[in-house]
Amino acid sequence: MTITATIGRIGSNLLAMLRTRLELAALELQEETQRLFGYLAWGIAAAFFAVVAVLLAILFILVLFWDTHRLAAVGGMTVLFAAGSVFAALYVKSSLTNRPPILANTLAELRRDAQAIKGEQNP
Numbered sequence: 001m002t003i004t005a006t007i008g009r010i011g012s013n014l015l016a017m018l019r020t021r022l023e024l025a026a027l028e029l030q031e032e033t034q035r036l037f038g039y040l041a042w043g044i045a046a047a048f049f050a051v052v053a054v055l056l057a058i059l060f061i062l063v064l065f066w067d068t069h070r071l072a073a074v075g076g077m078t079v080l081f082a083a084g085s086v087f088a089a090l091y092v093k094s095s096l097t098n099r100p101p102i103l104a105n106t107l108a109e110l111r112r113d114a115q116a117i118k119g120e121q122n123p
Contacts, residue, residue, distance in 0.1 A: 021110055028102070028105060029103070062074065
């Protein structure tokens with residue numbers, strides 16, 4: 001086998017590996033995009049229903065206590081919703097911190113490819 005044929009086969013193999021990895025990356029990005037749009041849609045729906053429920057609950061409590069403990073009712077509602085806001089913010093921060101990295105499978109495959117090219121054993 002000539003050196004030109006060998007180099008051609010190596011180049012062809014490298015291009016095939018690269019194409020496979022790019023297809024994997026594109027598939028992961030597509031899945032991540034669909035997942036994010038799903039989260040967004042459900043988040044908007046949940047926020048809408050939560051806002052309506054909260055407004056009705058506030059109205060109910062204020063009407064219920066208007067004659068007797070008006071300021072206590074308003075203060076209690078304020079503290080309740082401030083605590084809910086802090087809880088939601090901490091939850092979002094925690095979720096974003098603990099999410100898996102984007103393109104993790106693609107990067108792992110590229111690392112294995114690099115190790116294989118170097119002649120190292122895969123773990």
